[in-house]
Amino acid sequence: MSRILVVGSGASGVHFALTALERGHEVTMLDVAHQRPAPVLPAATFDQLKSELPDPVAYFLGEQGEGVVYPAPEGSYYGHPPSKQYVFDIPRGFAARASAMEPLFSFARGGFAEAWTAGAYAFNRTDLQDFPFGYEELERCYVRVARRIGIGAVADDLERFIPLGEGYLPPLPFDPHSQWLWDRYHARRERLQRSLGFYLGRSRVATLSQPQGDRQPCAQLGRCLWGCPSEAIYTPVATLRECLTRPRFRYVPGVLVRHFEFDAAGRITRLIARRIADGESLEFEGELVALAAGALASSKIVLDSLYRRSGRLAVLPGLMDNRQVHVPFLSPRMIGHPVRTASYQYHHLAIGIERATAQDYVHGQITTLKAASIHPIVQSLPLDLRGALGLFRAMRAGLGVVNLNLADRRRADSYLTLCPLAGSDETELQIHYADDPSEAAEIREAIRILKRALSALGCFVPPGMTRVRPKGASVHYAGTLPMSPSPGEFSCDPAGRSHDFPNLYIVDGAGFPFLPSKNLTFTLMANATRIAERM
Amino acid sequence: MTQASPALEPLGVECRVFCRYLVAQEPTPYVLSCYQRARAPGSEGAFPLVDRAALALARRGAGPARVADAYSRMFRPYGPLRRRLILLLAILENSPPSDRPLNAAREGSRPAIVTGMVLTLLVGGVCLLAGMLLLGPLHLAGKLGGATR
Numbered sequence: 001m002s003r004i005l006v007v008g009s010g011a012s013g014v015h016f017a018l019t020a021l022e023r024g025h026e027v028t029m030l031d032v033a034h035q036r037p038a039p040v041l042p043a044a045t046f047d048q049l050k051s052e053l054p055d056p057v058a059y060f061l062g063e064q065g066e067g068v069v070y071p072a073p074e075g076s077y078y079g080h081p082p083s084k085q086y087v088f089d090i091p092r093g094f095a096a097r098a099s100a101m102e103p104l105f106s107f108a109r110g111g112f113a114e115a116w117t118a119g120a121y122a123f124n125r126t127d128l129q130d131f132p133f134g135y136e137e138l139e140r141c142y143v144r145v146a147r148r149i150g151i152g153a154v155a156d157d158l159e160r161f162i163p164l165g166e167g168y169l170p171p172l173p174f175d176p177h178s179q180w181l182w183d184r185y186h187a188r189r190e191r192l193q194r195s196l197g198f199y200l201g202r203s204r205v206a207t208l209s210q211p212q213g214d215r216q217p218c219a220q221l222g223r224c225l226w227g228c229p230s231e232a233i234y235t236p237v238a239t240l241r242e243c244l245t246r247p248r249f250r251y252v253p254g255v256l257v258r259h260f261e262f263d264a265a266g267r268i269t270r271l272i273a274r275r276i277a278d279g280e281s282l283e284f285e286g287e288l289v290a291l292a293a294g295a296l297a298s299s300k301i302v303l304d305s306l307y308r309r310s311g312r313l314a315v316l317p318g319l320m321d322n323r324q325v326h327v328p329f330l331s332p333r334m335i336g337h338p339v340r341t342a343s344y345q346y347h348h349l350a351i352g353i354e355r356a357t358a359q360d361y362v363h364g365q366i367t368t369l370k371a372a373s374i375h376p377i378v379q380s381l382p383l384d385l386r387g388a389l390g391l392f393r394a395m396r397a398g399l400g401v402v403n404l405n406l407a408d409r410r411r412a413d414s415y416l417t418l419c420p421l422a423g424s425d426e427t428e429l430q431i432h433y434a435d436d437p438s439e440a441a442e443i444r445e446a447i448r449i450l451k452r453a454l455s456a457l458g459c460f461v462p463p464g465m466t467r468v469r470p471k472g473a474s475v476h477y478a479g480t481l482p483m484s485p486s487p488g489e490f491s492c493d494p495a496g497r498s499h500d501f502p503n504l505y506i507v508d509g510a511g512f513p514f515l516p517s518k519n520l521t522f523t524l525m526a527n528a529t530r531i532a533e534r535m
Numbered sequence: 536m537t538q539a540s541p542a543l544e545p546l547g548v549e550c551r552v553f554c555r556y557l558v559a560q561e562p563t564p565y566v567l568s569c570y571q572r573a574r575a576p577g578s579e580g581a582f583p584l585v586d587r588a589a590l591a592l593a594r595r596g597a598g599p600a601r602v603a604d605a606y607s608r609m610f611r612p613y614g615p616l617r618r619r620l621i622l623l624l625a626i627l628e629n630s631p632p633s634d635r636p637l638n639a640a641r642e643g644s645r646p647a648i649v650t651g652m653v654l655t656l657l658v659g660g661v662c663l664l665a666g667m668l669l670l671g672p673l674h675l676a677g678k679l680g681g682a683t684r
Contacts, residue, residue, distance in 0.1 A: 050634045057569045060629040065573030068625045071612050336648050339640040374637060375625040384605035385620050386556060387659035389637065394648045394655075396640035 001025055002535070005271055005286035007257045007301065009033065010111020011521050012508040012528040013292030014239035015145060017249065019532035020290075026248040029240075030273060030284060032107035033253030034086040036114060036237065039229035045342040046222030046371040059083065060226070060373070069376035074470055077326060077376050077401060080115065083226045087115040091256050091276050095426060096296070097419075101321070101433035102472040103296060109253065110237040111294060112475050113521055117224070117346045118205040118233050119365055120151045120522035122163045126358040127516035132485040132494040133530075135163070141526035141533070143167045148242075149234040149525070150212045151204055157189065158201030161352045161361055162518065170209050171202050171348070172218055177334050177368035177400060178348040184457045191456070197354030198453040203347045203365055206234035206522070213238075222371030224345035233346075255282060259304035260289060266501045288503050288535070292528065295319075295477040295510040296416070300429040302481065302490070303418045307427060315417045316490055318410030319433060320479040320515040324469040325404040325443060327450055328377075329459045334398035341371040351402065353449050355442075360407055362446045363517040369399040380465060402454075404446055405517040410479045411436065433471050443468060476520050478509035496531035507531050546571050549594055553623050556593075556600035558633050566633070569626045575618035582615055584677035588670055589616045605659060606666025610674060 001024050006017050009031040017027045040059060041052055050056045061067040062082035069079040080088065087108045090096075096105065106112040122142045125135045143165045152171035155164055174182060185192065185200040192198040207228075208217045215238060216230040224233060231238060243249045255273040262268045271284040291298035299316050306314050347365040355361060369377075374392065377399070381388035392399075413434035418427045451461045483506075484491040487499045492511055498504040507528040509520060550570040554562040562570070582590070593603040593616055600620075607616045627633040641648050 047635070047638070050629055051631045056631075056634075057565075057573075057626050057629050061573070061625055063572070065569075065575065065622055065625070068573070068575070068622055070575065070577075070618055070621060332645075336643055336645040337640070338642050341638060371638075373625070374628050375621055378624065379617070379621050382608065383656070383659040384601050384608055384662055385624060386601050386604070387655045387662070388608075389557070389624075390655045391652055393637075393639065393641045394652045397642075 002288050003286045004028070004288045004290055005030060005284055006290045006292055007298070008111060008293035008508070009109050009236060009240050010106065010292060010294060010508070011113045011236050012524045013111070014236040014243060015525040016290055016292055016507045016528035016532045017243050018239055019529045020535065021243060021246045021249055023532065027243070028250040028252060028284065028286065029243070030252050030255050030257050030271065031109060032091050032256050032276060033109040034089050034107050035109055036086060036227065037083065039227060042229035044221070047341055049223070069373070071379055074467065075376070075380065077328065077380065078225070078373060079376065081226050084115045087112065093256055093258070093274055093426065095421065096429040096431060098431035098472065099433065100435065100471060101431055102470045103431055103477065104472065104475050105296060106294065110235045110240065113236050116521055118207050119347070119519040120204045120206045121363070121518035122165065123516055123518065123523050124161060124163050127514070127518065129359070130514035132483050138526050138530055139163070139165055141529040142522070144529055145522065145525045148239060149206045150208045150215070151206050152209050153204040154202055156201035157199045158350055158352055160199060162204065172205070172207060172209050172344050174348050175340070175343050175368055175370060176337060177331060177397065178366070180331065180334060181349060181366065181457060188456055192453055196449050196453050198449060199352040201350055203350040205346065207344065208232045218344050220343050222341045222343055222345050257293070257301055259301055259308050262305065262309065262501055267503050268501055288505060290505040290507045291510070292507045294508055295480055296429065296431065298506065298508055298510050299416050299480040303416065303429070304427055307418055313418050314490070315415050316480040317412045317415040318479040318482060319414040319416055319431065319477065320408035320410060321471050322405040322408055322474040322476045322515060322517060323439060323443065323471065324474045325447060326467045326469060327402040327404060327447060327461060328465045329400055329402065329454050329461050330395055331398040331400065331459045333458055335395060337397040339370060339397050343370050345371050353446060359514070359516070360442065361517055362404060362406055364402045364404040364450070366400055366402050369396060402450060404450065405474060405519070406439070406442060406446065407517045408515040409436070410482065410513065416480055476509070476515060478512040478515045478520065481506045481510040482513040483511045484513065495534040505531055505535070550623065552594055552596060552600060553620055554627070556597040557620065557624055558627055558637065560633060563630065566626055566630050569630065570623055573622055573626070575622040577613070577615065577618055579615070585670055585674040586611060586614045586616065588673045589614065592669065602662050602665045602669065605662035606670045609663060
């Protein structure tokens with residue numbers, strides 16, 4: 001039995017902690033823990049909120065309208081609602097600056113997954129070929145995590161790319177537009193697969209279709225983006241609650257871990273943190289330390305620790321993030337149909353596009369438009385707002401968006417380092433991202449294939465509305481302290497143990513040596529579970 | 536729900552006109568109060584001539600507002616008029632009773648809906664032409680003279 005300090009309560013941290021507790025270890029979790037507000041009117045639908053809340057505009061847009069999405073050159077079709085602002089708030093004492101990237105940070109209780117869209121896709125052998133362990137080692141952890149969190153999935157054409165193990169729930173029922181796309185695909189699937197390498201299947205989503213523990217199944221309220229009041233959409237807070245029932249678990253919210261101190265052999269002797277409320281410095285001791293603060297924040301802790309001991313401004317190369325592309329489309333055959341806003345708001349369908357090399361597989365999710373903030377969409381139409389509103393309402397039942405993700409690889413010119421801030425003992429995390437020179441051609445080709453596939457399904461992609469999102473938008477950061485079979489500076493072994501600091505474990509995305517196009521959150525949880533099992 | 540503040544009446548007048556333009560309704564006191572308390576970033580301060588002209592035209596009524604908006608969508612998409620209209624649209628889509636019609640899909644016969652879409656595009660084109668005639672010369676003059684009076 002070891003005494004373990006875990007930094008962060010996100011997807012990696014809670015599954016690492018729960019597995020370690022199940023194996024008899026003593027766990028102390030340190031967390032900034034910005035808290036989710038209590039859900040308002042938990043039984044109300046999206047439409048009912050607007051008529052039943054005393055101030056619906058403050059809820060949906062914020063007191064000063066800070067949730068309004070204004071036109072911008074790289075504008076988005078949606079914004080983070082004020083009810084999710086806590087996910088992205090940065091505490092005092094944490095500074096970062098980025099070039100060629102727009103990173104987000106989360107210090108929320110539950111981390112970024114408080115705002116995820118629940119896509120839970122297992123990596124396959126190809127995705128893991130650069131990882132220093134085999135698929136078999138991760139497979140049982142996927143099963144374990146799937147049973148913990150509840151994932152809806154069925155066997156379909158995407159099984160070719162996404163392994164489907166045990167422990168899955170039945171998926172949620174389709175909305176009419178998703179059902180129509182599904183039917184159209186099945187009438188044309190052989191041609192789409194053969195000529196375009198295009199595959200469509202059900203999204204694997206961590207959203208309950210049946211009760212599980214204290215979580216209720218999806219009540220079809222249309223409030224996914226603003227925060228599911230029944231917790232049908234899994235968030236790490238559910239696993240944190242389970243940890244809190246264990247006698248060997250201690251949760252310390254309200255602290256920002258800044259760095260660690262280590263001895264001549266590199267063994268960490270204590271963690272140094274700052275209490276958010278009053279700025280007081282705190283120290284924590286444990287036999288083992290697990291960094292699970294997210295790739296960027298965990299890396300900053302390592303960099304700060306080196307800097308404070310030796311004055312060295314180290315460089316961590318290999319920062320990765322999935323490039324995201326939003327491709328809106330219209331299914332003209334759906335025009336004239338009603339739209340039910342009280343329904344599951346996120347994606348029911350996922351797509352896969354085969355590329356020249358298996359690692360370059362392009363993954364996407366199709367979200368048909370149900371409940372939504374309409375002003376970001378209406379303003380993007382090339383018409384005055386009155387006319388755009390008329391067009392939008394006419395097209396609404398047939399609108400959808402494909403969110404494409406592209407794989408990323410570690411490169412030396414995408415890296416993290418530190419810059420000391422003048423006049424204080426603080427440092428700033430500096431994030432340098434350089435685009436892969438071949439990426440633009442990959443994006444163009446993926447969009448071309450997708451447009452042809454959508455056209456074959458009877459859908460139309462309006463010209464000029466496809467948006468390549470800035471790096472950082474996917475929030476899939478990884479690769480700065482990678483797992484490696486051979487010892488090397490700023491890397492960790494296949495069990496997640498640092499080669500530099502023998503009692504330090506990297507349990508979040510910083511340890512990934514490759515970033516496939518599939519959403520990484522499910523693998524973060526499974527890998528953290530695997531590391532805790534091997535410890 | 537809070538009530539509109541009489542001290543901010545010029546904004547209230549603007550809100551009424553823009554509301555008639557966007558949803559063909561008078562704003563409720565709640566919508567008025569929300570429009571007054573929120574501030575669209577970049578929608579206040581000293582603007583170039585064309586933005587001042589677009590705002591002045593839009594405040595004259597629902598028809599002129601559509602003309603000014605059509606021009607702004609194409610030639611001043613990040614300007615103050617678009618920002619104020621988008622702010623109001625965001626408020627209206629979240630406020631009863633305008634939320635339901637704004638969030639609803641048009642149902643019924645597909646040919647009729649498609650015909651309506653074509654007509655909407657035609658009207659939009661006419662508004663854009665009118666906007667180019669009314670605001671285009673001012674825009675050009677402002678650019679040539681660097682005028683930001």
